[in-house]
Structures are given as structure tokens and as C-alpha cells.
Amino acid sequence: METPILIIDDDQELCALLAEYLGTQGFAVAAVHDGAEAVEHLQKHSYSALILDIMLPGMQGLDVLRKLRERSATPILMLTARGEDTDRIIGLELGADDYLPKPCNPRELAARLRAILRRADSLGTQTSAQTSVGDTILDRGNRSAEYAGTPLQLTSAEFNLLAVLIAHAGDVVSKDTLSEEGLGRPLSAYDRSVDVHVSKIRKKLAEAGGDKLILSVRGAGYQFVSPTGN
Structure with a gap:
């Protein structure tokens, strides 16, 4: 088809x-x-x-x-x-x-x-339809996300990257891995796509009350944490 x-x-x-x-x-x-x-x-x-x-x-x-x-x-x-x-x-x-x-x-x-x-x-057909870390919930079945009951209006790329971060919650995920797993392509030199998308995700989480959930780890990548740090 x-x-x-x-x-x-x-x-x-x-x-x-x-x-x-x-x-x-x-x-x-x-x-x-x-x-x-x-x-x-x-x-x-x-x-x-x-x-x-x-x-x-x-x-x-x-x-x-x-x-x-x-x-x-x-x-x-x-x-x-x-x-x-x-x-x-x-x-x-x-x-x-x-x-x-x-x-x-x-x-x-x-x-x-x-x-x-x-x-x-x-990401929409994985076995586990829902994944949650703290108050952040991702539903892969309908590709939606929410924080503390507030829907996050994510684009396709933003949803993909957040799904990767949440799948590795607590661990630092490199930009190379985020690009490969979230955007489906290798990260090229001077490519700021991951940074821009993550910045947008952070803003939408913060607007819903979920501030400082995605940490920047200089020279390494990004880390998703729960409000309690788990």
C-alpha cells in the first residue's frame, strides 16, 4: 500500500x-x-x-x-x-x-x-502501550503524552525523543543515540535538531508544571529524571 x-x-x-x-x-x-x-x-x-x-x-x-x-x-x-x-x-x-x-x-x-x-x-506499536516516569505518561498506542494530567501537544519528533529519554530514564542519553533512535538518522556535525527539539519538550513540560525534568549533561547528552530524582 x-x-x-x-x-x-x-x-x-x-x-x-x-x-x-x-x-x-x-x-x-x-x-x-x-x-x-x-x-x-x-x-x-x-x-x-x-x-x-x-x-x-x-x-x-x-x-x-x-x-x-x-x-x-x-x-x-x-x-x-x-x-x-x-x-x-x-x-x-x-x-x-x-x-x-x-x-x-x-x-x-x-x-x-x-x-x-x-x-x-x-514507537506506536511497542508491546507496552503506556510508559510513565513520575507524573509524565506516554501512550504509544495513540502517540500522546501528558504531565500530571495535562496533555503535552508534542510533534512527532518531540514524542519520539521524549519516548527515548523516558525509556532510558535516570541514564544519560547521548545526542548521537537520541538522533539515531528518536529521529532515525545519524547525528551530523553542526546539526542542532536534537537540542532544538529537547528545548521545545522542556518548555511544554514546564508549562504543564514539570520543570527541570530533562537535564543537560555537558559533553554527554540529556537525562530524564522524575521529580524525586528516580
Whole structure:
């Protein structure tokens, strides 16, 4: 069965090329070429993942991302201009799951999409549906999380990383491990994805009353602790 994905990019030639290649890789590809149109389209249609270009006519890609994250946790892979680190970081902070610079290699794009979807699937089908540490509860069955009864509105990548941290609660988890197990890809040099996602998780936990649950261990990684330190 083909996996439905949507490309949101105003470069129609690129969309056609990507759709042709991804179609051979098991994806059913649709495309929208305008930001506002994409937001409206996604109110009526659902996809397993989205590919979103940052540079769009009318409503910019980051604005589209912000709108989508208000109501959806669908995995989103951003396409950014090469060298635009600021856009990448802002995109991750707004809830994007991953990014690739343009022009991108279609083969790498397909691999990144599979990694995003594989992590969502594997973490959603583990034997133990619920895991808890202190007042933090993860439900892998419906991919939801809460702290002290308050739902945490996590993106797909944030849920994956929190699941890894909670699975290793009390232990320091390296950024390499978090990237491999949470994002489905090796951590590359200068890649701040893990740091940005963890920062967002911390903020959402703190807003629910769970402050200082994820510790930074300089030069080593991150550690999830219960309120009692267990």
C-alpha cells in the first residue's frame, strides 16, 4: 500500500520530479504550490507526512508550519535554502520534524521520509502501550503524552525523543543515540535538531508544571529524571 504524502512547494517542475521518483519508492504524492492553499487543503485531506518548502508565494512556509502545528502533529520535513541555518532552527522550534537543504537529493529525501515514518510506527506499536516516569505518561498506542494530567501537544519528533529519554530514564542519553533512535538518522556535525527539539519538550513540560525534568549533561547528552530524582 502506498504511503500518502503532500509536497508544498511553488516549484512545479521540482514537484513533478520528486513525485516521479517518490512514486517509485512506495509513496503516493500530491502537490500544492501555494501556502494558503495548502492550509485549506489540509483541512479536508490527511497525509502520512508533509514536505514543506520554506520559500513560498503569499503565505511563507514558516507561517504555514505555524498554522499546521496549531492542530496537527503530522510529520513535516522542511526544504530550506542551503546555508540558511536560521530558517532551519526556527522551523524546528515551530515543530518541523526534520529538514533538508535545497537542491536536495531525491534518494536522501526518500530516506528521511522513511526514517520519520519508521520512528512513528515503531514507537506506536511497542508491546507496552503506556510508559510513565513520575507524573509524565506516554501512550504509544495513540502517540500522546501528558504531565500530571495535562496533555503535552508534542510533534512527532518531540514524542519520539521524549519516548527515548523516558525509556532510558535516570541514564544519560547521548545526542548521537537520541538522533539515531528518536529521529532515525545519524547525528551530523553542526546539526542542532536534537537540542532544538529537547528545548521545545522542556518548555511544554514546564508549562504543564514539570520543570527541570530533562537535564543537560555537558559533553554527554540529556537525562530524564522524575521529580524525586528516580
